[in-house]
Amino acid sequence: MIATLSTPPCRQHDTRPMDLSNLSSNWKRLQQTLPKPSSASQLKPANPLKRKSSSEQRNGVQKHIPIHKHNSHAANSSSSLPPPKKRRMDDHYHSNFPGAATIIPRKEQHNPAALLTPSPLHPDIPNEGLSATATPGKYVALDCEMVGIGPTPDQDSQLARVSLVNYHGHQLYDAYVLPVVPITDYRTHVSGITPLALETARPFNIVQKEVAALLDERILVGHALKNDLSALIMAHPKRDIRDTSKYPKFKELAMGKTPALRKLVDQLLGLKIQTGEHSSVEDARATMALFRMEKEGFEAEAVRRFGRQLVAVKVDAEGAGEGSSKKKKKKKKKKKKKT
Structure with missing residues (x-):
């Protein structure tokens, strides 16, 4: 059973001056009534902490006693703790908070070679047509596969497959194309096209x-x-074309000649493509990776050749944005009728 402590009644403080003449006589009478201390208690000073602790245990109430700075055990334990580390602004990339594993370091985000690896969220499905998951943005990359026709199939070609990827390398479109003219050479070892496909x-x-x-x-x-646009029998505005075979920096690597895509990817990205049958999806990704590697240079070259163009950009879910050029419509002046 825990005992309760009663609060003594409050006394009013006596503000009258003390009579010093009676102080010594009263003190002597008080000393006579008090028991004399033993010799052991005189030699050993009382520990105020122990006295307080024992009285508190008798009353059934335990109070927290703070550890003072001069306590040797506390000083040793505090000195053994290492000082807090200063956090850098980019430390959150390596922290263990929920979702930290999904954060990608900036160096990996801007690695063009990573585009050549298909995304698990946007898988490559041969002959899918329009993708059910990927969305186009401002930039799209195109590549086609051809088959041989006529008596000289090594020279005359016909469209057999078309592939497009977006700025992030996700497959936007892939389709095999029915031949308009009979095929005389499928070029399977290069094109990957078969009669079954x-x-x-x-x-x-x-x-x-x-x-x-x-x-x-x-x-x-x-x-x-x-070559690709010719096979599709299509045209595209020249100012909106970014051709990696004509980019000046890339042509320097081929001594001014038209560089092969396979060699550019090998020299600049350190990757091997077209080692066997070609894939138009892979080649489209490779051209997009090369473009992103020199994007500022490509755009500066386009401005130098064609001037600046105002483009209204709508950012899509993929982050690349959709662009559309806006032309100002001239207002037609109304002719006043003669009266």
Whole structure:
């Protein structure tokens, strides 16, 4: 049972002056009534902490006694603790808070070579047509695969596959194309096209229409795009073309000649492509990676050749943005009727 402490009644403080003459006599009488201390208690001073602790235990109440700075045990334990580390602004990339694993360091975010690895969220599905997950942005990359036709199939080509990827390398479109003219050489060892693949191919006019819709008012990236656009029987504004085969810095690597895409990827990205059968999806990704590597240079070259163009950009979910050029419409002046 815990005992309760009663509060003594408050006394009013006596403000009258003390009679010093009676102080010594009263003190002597008080000393006579008090018991004499033993010799042990005189030699050993009382420990105020122990006295306080014992009285508190008798009353059934335990109070927290703070540790003073002069306590040797506390001093030793505090000195053994390491000083707090200063955090840098980029330390949150390595912290253990929820969701930290999803944060990508800036160096990896801007690594163009990473584009050549397909995204698990946007998988490559051959002959899918329009992607169900990926969305186009301001920039799209195009690549085509051809087959041989006629008596000279090594020289005459026909469209067999079309692929497009967005700025992030996600497959936007992939389709096999039905031949308009009989094929005399599938070029399987290079193109990867087989008679079996073309059994589910789409008509040329359907593919042409779907590709045209994706390229409309967007900047087209590719390698030797003249050949791809010719096979599609399409045209695209020159100011909106970024051709990696014509970029001056890339041509310097080929001694002024047209550089091969495979060699550019090997020299600049340190990756191997086109080691066997070609993939138009992979080649489109490679051209987008090369473009992103020199994006500022490509855009500066376009401004130098064609001047600046005002582009209204709508940022999409992928972050690349959708761009469309706006032309000012001239207001027609109304002619006043003669009266």
